[in-house]
Amino acid sequence: MSAAEGPLVVGVDTSTQSTKALVVDAATGQVVASGQAPHTVTSGAGRESDPRQWWDALCEALRQCGDAAHEAAAVSIGGQQHGLVTLDERGEPVRPALLWNDVRSAQQAVRLVEELGGPKAWAERTGSVPGASFTVTKWAWLAEHEPEAVRATRAVRLPHDYLTERLTGQGTTDRGDASGTGWWASGTEAYDEETLAHVGLDPALLPRVVRPGEVAGTVRDSHDLPFSKGTLVAPGTGDNAAAALGLGLRPGTPVLSLGTSGTVYAVSRRRPTDPTGTVAGFADARGDWLPLACTLNCTLAVDRVAALLGLDREAVEPGGSVTLLPYLDGERTPNLPHASGVLHGLRHDTTAGQLLQAAYDGAVHALLGALDLVLDEDADRDTPLLLIGGGARGTAWQQTVRRLSGRPVQVPEARELVALGAAAQAAGLLTGEDPAAVARRWNTAAGPVLEAVERDRATLDRITGVLSDAAPLLERGTDTE
Numbered sequence: 139m140s141a142a143e144g145p146l147v148v149g150v151d152t153s154t155q156s157t158k159a160l161v162v163d164a165a166t167g168q169v170v171a172s173g174q175a176p177h178t179v180t181s182g183a184g185r186e187s188d189p190r191q192w193w194d195a196l197c198e199a200l201r202q203c204g205d206a207a208h209e210a211a212a213v214s215i216g217g218q219q220h221g222l223v224t225l226d227e228r229g230e231p232v233r234p235a236l237l238w239n240d241v242r243s244a245q246q247a248v249r250l251v252e253e254l255g256g257p258k259a260w261a262e263r264t265g266s267v268p269g270a271s272f273t274v275t276k277w278a279w280l281a282e283h284e285p286e287a288v289r290a291t292r293a294v295r296l297p298h299d300y301l302t303e304r305l306t307g308q309g310t311t312d313r314g315d316a317s318g319t320g321w322w323a324s325g326t327e328a329y330d331e332e333t334l335a336h337v338g339l340d341p342a343l344l345p346r347v348v349r350p351g352e353v354a355g356t357v358r359d360s361h362d363l364p365f366s367k368g369t370l371v372a373p374g375t376g377d378n379a380a381a382a383l384g385l386g387l388r389p390g391t392p393v394l395s396l397g398t399s400g401t402v403y404a405v406s407r408r409r410p411t412d413p414t415g416t417v418a419g420f421a422d423a424r425g426d427w428l429p430l431a432c433t434l435n436c437t438l439a440v441d442r443v444a445a446l447l448g449l450d451r452e453a454v455e456p457g458g459s460v461t462l463l464p465y466l467d468g469e470r471t472p473n474l475p476h477a478s479g480v481l482h483g484l485r486h487d488t489t490a491g492q493l494l495q496a497a498y499d500g501a502v503h504a505l506l507g508a509l510d511l512v513l514d515e516d517a518d519r520d521t522p523l524l525l526i527g528g529g530a531r532g533t534a535w536q537q538t539v540r541r542l543s544g545r546p547v548q549v550p551e552a553r554e555l556v557a558l559g560a561a562a563q564a565a566g567l568l569t570g571e572d573p574a575a576v577a578r579r580w581n582t583a584a585g586p587v588l589e590a591v592e593r594d595r596a597t598l599d600r601i602t603g604v605l606s607d608a609a610p611l612l613e614r615g616t617d618t619e
């Protein structure tokens with residue numbers, strides 16, 4: 139038995155690159171055990187993963203946690219948003235999942251926005267103007283390119299739903315993750331029948347949307363499951379909404395997350411409806427809202443540039459006037475799904491370290507540009523920006539965000555905030571508490587605050603200028619595509 143004070147709970151983060159599991163003492167927030175196992179994502183034209191890999195990774199991560207996982211009284215799954223999981227009548231994947239960073243459905247996104255009333259109508263109805271990341275555009279792409287896969291589909295799920303269902307045997311989701319599909323109306327908090335009919339998706343194929351604080355189910359009676367039978371299963375949610383829970387986030391505090399995706403968001407009491415599409419109007423996992431902007435190119439893109447240059451990721455150098463837009467995967471913010479990377483301002487005296495710094499600057503530029511848009515107008519501009527995700531551990535990322543934001547930056551010591559948020563949601567099921575209050579009780583956001591430095595407006599303006607001048611290049615793909 140563990141020496142925990144309270145019951146144990148398990149929080150899971152099944153994100154793009156790996157699945158992480160934490161066993162947490164619900165009384166204190168102490169992490170009793172942890173585990174992590176990687177996934178693979180296809181490269182080339184699309185971005186796909188076999189959902190069965192997520193399950194295997196979950197089992198492996200829990201195996202690493204040892205007996206503590208079997209003692210857990212409740213579990214919750216947080217996961218990468220938007221991915222289209224199609225299941226057949228046996229609950230097996232019809233094909234690999236189309237992930238959030240797969241931009242092949244860019245054309246379908248443009249068409250759907252036009253066909254269903256334009257950007258303003260979409261933002262009013264669903265909270266967001268769907269780009270290629272949204273599940274509805276992926277379903278439309280699949281219907282066009284693989285109609286046989288659509289015909290074979292008996293259930294449509296998001297990544298976190300897929301794992302939750304394998305535990306409980308019931309198809310469920312939550313409002314946070316449902317809000318990233320494009321077929322959930324944030325105005326009515328229900329599936330949007332007009333959109334579903336338009337894309338030929340039967341609502342009966344969709345999971346039930348479990349309310350915040352409701353039990354999604356219990357772990358089934360099956361010997362090969364990594365939990366004891368009867369363990370409570372919480373609704374789970376998308377990874378950004380889970381991290382908001384994990385930070386005990388209140389309105390007015392912005393978060394910048396640096397992982398495969400870069401995201402910037404805040405909790406708001408007002409339902410977002412941005413007709414420009416920069417801000418996605420997600421729901422959070424409690425009953426509030428989570429206006430969020432997301433980039434496709436963050437830590438992986440910058441690490442790739444470092445590898446091309448043969449440099450360690452921390453080997454940045456200041457100075458020079460080189461600009462690098464690291465849009466290796468196309469881009470979502472700004473909305474340039476066909477873009478590739480652009481380099482401008484190279485000179486004889488440009489150093490490799492300056493080029494690497496330019497990649498960091500280019501990756502952070504759009505996120506900071508959206509920062510004011512996700513915050514309510516009355517938010518205090520001096521509140522520290524919470525920096526999370528794998529990249530938050532890196533000095534070069536920390537210093538880049540500090541310099542380009544001009545804000546104080548707080549780096550929570552807790553590493554896995556998505557998994558911690560899921561654990562807080564599971565703990566809330568046991569105690570009846572608000573999961574964000576659980577996380578505040580656990581003091582998960584504690585960490586050093588880096589003081590504000592003067593904002594480097596010259597660099598931001600230079601990047602904005604290159605973006606604008608390079609627009610024709612960025613809007614089309616390369617000749618080889």
Ligand SMILES: Nc1ncnc2c1ncn2[C@@H]1O[C@H](COP(=O)(O)OP(=O)(O)O)[C@@H](O)[C@H]1O
Nearest residue numbers: 153154155156397398437438527528529531532
């Ligand atoms: N010490 C570090 N410094 C900078 N970047 C790091 C560090 N550790 C991990 N990373 C980056 O974090 C990324 C993984 O972050 P994570 O938030 O776990 O991603 P995801 O949730 O998208 O799977 C990796 O791409 C890696 O580049």
Ligand SMILES: O=C(CO)[C@@H](O)[C@H](O)COP(=O)(O)O
Nearest residue numbers: 153154218219238397398399
């Ligand atoms: O698409 C979004 C948000 O809208 C991404 O944030 C995904 O949810 C993937 O997250 P990571 O795997 O990078 O954490």
